Amino acid sequence: MKILRATRMDRCIGCHSCSLACARQVHKKVSWRTAGIRIKSSGGITTGFEANVCLGCEPAPCAAACPTGAYSQRKGGGVLVKMKLCIRCGQCAAACPVDAIYLDDTGVPYVCIHCGQCVPYCPHDCIEMREKPEHVCVGGTCDV
Amino acid sequence: MSDAAFRVCIVHLDEGKGEIVSFGDKNLHIGGSGLAAALFEKYGLPNESWSHPDQPLIFAIGCLTGYFPLMSKVVAGFKSPYHDQYAESHAGGRLALAMRFAGYDAIVLRGRARLPVAVHVGARVIETKDANYLWGANVFTTGRVIRRAFPGASGHRSIMRIGPAGETLSAYGCINVDTFRHFGRLGSGSVMGVKNVKAIVVSGDSDLPLPGPDPKAYGKLFKKVYEDMTATEMMSKYHNLGTPGNVIPINELKSLPIRNLQQTTDPDAVGISGEKFAADLLIRNAACAGCPVGCIHVGMLREQFQDEHRFQIRQVSYDHELIFALGSMVGVMDASGALALMDEVEKQGLDAMSAGVALAWATEAYQKGLLTKEQVEYDLAFGNVDAYKEAIWCLGHGKNEFYRALAQGAMVAAKKFGGEDFACVLGQEMAGYATGETFFASQSLSFRHSHLDTGAYGYDQKEHDKNADKAVKYFVDDERERVILTSLVSCLFARGVYKKGLLAECLTSVGLPDLAANLDKAADEMQRLRWRMRLSTGYEPEKTSVPKRFLEVETWAGKMDPGYLDAVRAGYIKAIRELGAPRGES
Ligand code: SF4
Ligand code: SF4
Ligand code: SF4
Numbered sequence: 001m002k003i004l005r006a007t008r009m010d011r012c013i014g015c016h017s018c019s020l021a022c023a024r025q026v027h028k029k030v031s032w033r034t035a036g037i038r039i040k041s042s043g044g045i046t047t048g049f050e051a052n053v054c055l056g057c058e059p060a061p062c063a064a065a066c067p068t069g070a071y072s073q074r075k076g077g078g079v080l081v082k083m084k085l086c087i088r089c090g091q092c093a094a095a096c097p098v099d100a101i102y103l104d105d106t107g108v109p110y111v112c113i114h115c116g117q118c119v120p121y122c123p124h125d126c127i128e129m130r131e132k133p134e135h136v137c138v139g140g141t142c143d144v
Numbered sequence: 145m146s147d148a149a150f151r152v153c154i155v156h157l158d159e160g161k162g163e164i165v166s167f168g169d170k171n172l173h174i175g176g177s178g179l180a181a182a183l184f185e186k187y188g189l190p191n192e193s194w195s196h197p198d199q200p201l202i203f204a205i206g207c208l209t210g211y212f213p214l215m216s217k218v219v220a221g222f223k224s225p226y227h228d229q230y231a232e233s234h235a236g237g238r239l240a241l242a243m244r245f246a247g248y249d250a251i252v253l254r255g256r257a258r259l260p261v262a263v264h265v266g267a268r269v270i271e272t273k274d275a276n277y278l279w280g281a282n283v284f285t286t287g288r289v290i291r292r293a294f295p296g297a298s299g300h301r302s303i304m305r306i307g308p309a310g311e312t313l314s315a316y317g318c319i320n321v322d323t324f325r326h327f328g329r330l331g332s333g334s335v336m337g338v339k340n341v342k343a344i345v346v347s348g349d350s351d352l353p354l355p356g357p358d359p360k361a362y363g364k365l366f367k368k369v370y371e372d373m374t375a376t377e378m379m380s381k382y383h384n385l386g387t388p389g390n391v392i393p394i395n396e397l398k399s400l401p402i403r404n405l406q407q408t409t410d411p412d413a414v415g416i417s418g419e420k421f422a423a424d425l426l427i428r429n430a431a432c433a434g435c436p437v438g439c440i441h442v443g444m445l446r447e448q449f450q451d452e453h454r455f456q457i458r459q460v461s462y463d464h465e466l467i468f469a470l471g472s473m474v475g476v477m478d479a480s481g482a483l484a485l486m487d488e489v490e491k492q493g494l495d496a497m498s499a500g501v502a503l504a505w506a507t508e509a510y511q512k513g514l515l516t517k518e519q520v521e522y523d524l525a526f527g528n529v530d531a532y533k534e535a536i537w538c539l540g541h542g543k544n545e546f547y548r549a550l551a552q553g554a555m556v557a558a559k560k561f562g563g564e565d566f567a568c569v570l571g572q573e574m575a576g577y578a579t580g581e582t583f584f585a586s587q588s589l590s591f592r593h594s595h596l597d598t599g600a601y602g603y604d605q606k607e608h609d610k611n612a613d614k615a616v617k618y619f620v621d622d623e624r625e626r627v628i629l630t631s632l633v634s635c636l637f638a639r640g641v642y643k644k645g646l647l648a649e650c651l652t653s654v655g656l657p658d659l660a661a662n663l664d665k666a667a668d669e670m671q672r673l674r675w676r677m678r679l680s681t682g683y684e685p686e687k688t689s690v691p692k693r694f695l696e697v698e699t700w701a702g703k704m705d706p707g708y709l710d711a712v713r714a715g716y717i718k719a720i721r722e723l724g725a726p727r728g729e730s
Contacts, residue, residue, distance in 0.1 A: 013438035014299075015431035016241065017213070017370075024354065024363060030210055031351030032241065032300055032433070040299035044287060045323045045430060046442075046459045049299070104351065123374055123436040 001076025002129040003114045006037070006051035011124040014039060014049045021121040027110060034104055036112030037127070054078050054100040054112040056132060062111070065095035071111075077132050078114050148656070150179055150249035155263055155270060157339055158197070158255035162270030167250070171659045171666065175206030176633030177232060178670030179250055180221030181677050184230055187252060190680040194223035194331075195313070195338045197256035203243065206632035208647075209434075210244030211355055211362075211654050213370050214638040216432040218243065218321075219630060223681060225331035225338075226315040226553060226572055230677040232592055233332050236432035236635065237322030238348075242302035245348030257340040264294055266301075266347030275342040282491040283307040283320045290343045297347045304344040307493025310337035312542040314551035316498035316572070320490070324430055324440050324461040328495040329572060329594060355654040362653045369650070372641050374436050382439035382637050383429070387464035388418030390576075391472075397605065398699045399579045402472040403526045404504035405568050405693050408578050412477035416467050420479050427459065432635070439637060445483045460487045468576030469500025473568075474507065475526025488533050492540025498553070501573030503535055505554040509563040519546035519561075555691075565692040579604035581704055582615050584694050585712035589685050589720060590619070591674060596636055598622040608701060612711035620719050627674070628667045675724030683724075685717040 022035035032038065037053040056077030063071045063079050070085035071092050079092075088107035093099075102110045116129040149166040150173070156163065173182045180202045187200040202221035209215045218239045224231035243251065247267045262275040273293065278286055286305040294301070302322055310317035310333030317333030318326045327333070336344075356362050373379065381389070394400045395413040402410050414420060425443035432440075445458045460483050470489060471482035489496045507524045509515045517523075521538060522531035535547075542548040549557040558567040568574045570584060571593025577583055579601045586600035587593055595601050598619045607614070626636070634642050642650075644663060651660035659666060690713070695704045 013429050013431040013440075014238075014433065015436050015438060016299075016433045017436045020434065023351070024366065028354050028359065029351050030244075030354060032245065032348065034351045038299065043298075044291060048428075121370065121436070123438065 001074070001114075002116070003056035003077045003132055004037070004053060004112055004116060004118070004127060005130045006053050006127050007130070008124070008126045009049060009051055012039065012049040012051070012126045013124060014041065014045060015123065017121040017123065018051075018118040018127060021118045022112070025117045026113065026115060033102060034110050035102070036110060037118055038102060051127070052098075052100055052102075054114070055098055056114060058132075061095040061097060062092035062101060065091040067091060074114070079111060081111060081113055083108075150175070151247060152183070152250045152252060153246075153248040153265055153270065154252045154254060155265065155272070156255050157253060157257040157261070157263070157272065157341065160257075160261075160272040162265070170207050170656060171662065172669060174628070174631035174659065174666050174670060175209070175249060176204050176217070176219040177627055177630040177674060178666070179204040179206075179631070180219045180232060181230070181670065181674045183250060183252060184221050184677050185673065187254065188223065188230065188677070188681075190230075190677075190682075194225050194228050194335065197339070198254060199223050199335070201253040201332070201335045201339065202250060203239070203252075204250040204633070205240050205243050206634075207249075207656060207659070208632050208634070208650055208654065209240050210352070212366060212650050213373050214435050214437065214635045214642075215632060216240050216434045216635050217633040219633055220319070220327045220332045222332050222335045224315075225313060225317075225334045227330075227683075229681040229683045231330040231332075232674070233327040233329050234630065234633070235319070235321045235325045235327045236435070237302055237325035238433040239302040239304065239321050239346060240633065241433040242300065242346040242348035245300070245350055245352070246346055247350055251346070253336075253339060253341060253344075256338070260340045260342050262290060262293065262343040262345065263341055264345045264347070266297075267350035269347065278342045279311060280308065283493045284491060286343060287320075287323060290345060294345045297349055300349060301345055301347040304336075304346075305493075306333040306336050306342060307491060308540040309492045309494045309551065310334050312540070312548075312551065313337055314494060314539070314542070315553050315556070316495035316551070317493055318495045320493060324442065325432065326495070328497065329592065331495075333493050356652075357655060358653070365649060365653050369641070369646065370436065373638065376641060378637060378640050379437055382437050385418035385422055386439050386441045388421050388441065388462060388467055390464045391417045391467055392419070394577065396700075397579070399577060400472055401468060401568065401574065401576060401578045403475045404473065404508045404566060405574075405578060405697060406508070408697055408699060410472070410477070413472060415477040416471040416479050416482050418464075421462060421467070425479055425483060430461075435635060437637065443479075443483050445480065445487050447484065458487055460490065462486060465576050466496045466500075469497040469573075473500050473504040474532055476529055476532070477527070481529040484529055485532055485536065488536040492536055494536070494540055497575060498573040499536060499539060501568050502539070502550050502554040502557070503532060505558065505563065505567045506535070506550060508566055509558070509561060512563065514562040515546065519544065567691055568693060569691060570694070571688055575601075577601035578694075578697050578699065580699055580701055581610075581709040582607075582712060584690050585615070585709055585716060586619055588688050588690050589713060589716050591623070591678060596626070598626070604701070610705065610708045612708060612715050615712045616715035616719055619716055620723070624667050624671045627671045628663060631667070631670055672723050675720060676726065679721075679724040685720050
């Protein structure tokens, strides 16, 4: 199973096309926040951009923290999400070490489900779907 | 209250309070240009000076902002310190989407803060914070401090700020938007300054449901529009060299204003060509939020500040207009030198075009002995980057009587010190296209005195039959088409894709079928409303003029024809009077 990777953020132009696409296609919203990927400038635009996105941990601390099983481990990294089970406790977001889960104003969590729908919207190929390298068993940042 | 009303956030600066109002009608005012003019009609004081505390400073987006790609601009509407008439300026950056996601179609600042403040507007916040400590700070410092003073929402907020020029009330103090974009022309920065507003932070901190009756169809249409935008030649035109790619072709057409328009071509222009910038200085691109094209070209300015190889580097965005104004027009035919001047102008918060053209006039006036060394202080000479850097500081700070006059416009200074014949002013300091009579006539009279009001600079290159009626009809019709885009508010670079049929589809998909069906009528009304506001604030097109220098220009098409120029101007003046006639008389 592949996961989304923001491998080439040095090229990012800050267009937000990726997050707008995720919000629109995955979460059925017009937004640059309620999305699996969110673009931040790292202190003014001259310093470039960062992506806030799920790194696909295995085991995933967010899934472990979820009291209802709304978040469960996805094979190959990251989580599977069943929103029907979500009670908006915010435990997943609190547990995520890289702040990849966004809670909206009502406490609904948004996380990347590694579906790849944002990828074709990036004009600079900053993001891609990739197989996670075999040797990564804990965490998952080593290929970027 | 109709469903098609706009949601407007009014900030009352004297009380530090906000007010949310339902205003106007999307089916009539469209947004952007139209909405700003309508808001000015309601809140503006046509007979009071631009600096009256109750004059509104309006920022407006359109009904497709955030919903489709390249609907990425904002229109500012205000009474201009340049000519004390109603004016418009356009900017991109993150502001348009931040406003959409803050939940406002327009933000209006009214009143005047007692002491300098920073204004913060979001979906659940309207506040003013003391910014007295920032008064006097340049644009870069202001950005850094404001980011610290308003933490959070990084990437999802927009920061507008002014530099010293806006505080000293220069007629062309600009508003810097998100470091690389500007409400440049006609002095909106000084409108912020006179209101004691150093910065405005807009947090785009809410989200919206998918629009329209059929979200699936909307998603499909978005995809199609996105693919068209990224597949077209436009992508490469604005993405590759960007507008600086114009420098060489315009120089070859003998239409590049050089050394205060004493020349229109020079082999040295290769030193400031788009190709040269791209090869030597370009380090990255940036985009307005919601735009995959990414036309913003950022160059690296590397300056040695001390012996023993001590360098500082800075990122400076460049464009054709800046290269002309702070390059060829002041005889700086070296890309790094031009970039250094852009950096200074940016710091002071001046409009780059007006600053460059004003300094070009000052240089010639100094050469001709109309100005003394005591007045200009530095050795203004074409190509002298160091002197210009100092002069730009003086201009931003209004250092002495001369610089204070120059900061009110090249023509204001020329009236005082002499040299009106060679002040390159067409309503405001000229744009970078000396293409011929139609363009000069258009810029001298048109609404924003901008090369983007109509495509006249292109018309000069295509049409040579010197038919004044045809040219005037072209101005009026082309402006009306552009009013659709500046009301929606699309980036004008997208005009090749956003044809009317596609816009109608987009409007229908977001639930505005009536506007889709009546776009032409609405555009016509908004074109008239804009002119009405302009004339009601004292615009007398008959009083504009084209200084002698423009008639001395020789382009690839030959010498200027004053008779044709006058005929086009006379026809256009008549058309403007008709367009702007009080309601019921048109
Ligand atoms: S803890 Fe965070 S990064 Fe790791 S899987 Fe969960 S959401 Fe992704
Ligand atoms: S991979 Fe899917 S869920 Fe993740 S950010 Fe992209 S579109 Fe959203
Ligand atoms: S789509 Fe690509 S370039 Fe645009 S913000 Fe996302 S990562 Fe950056």
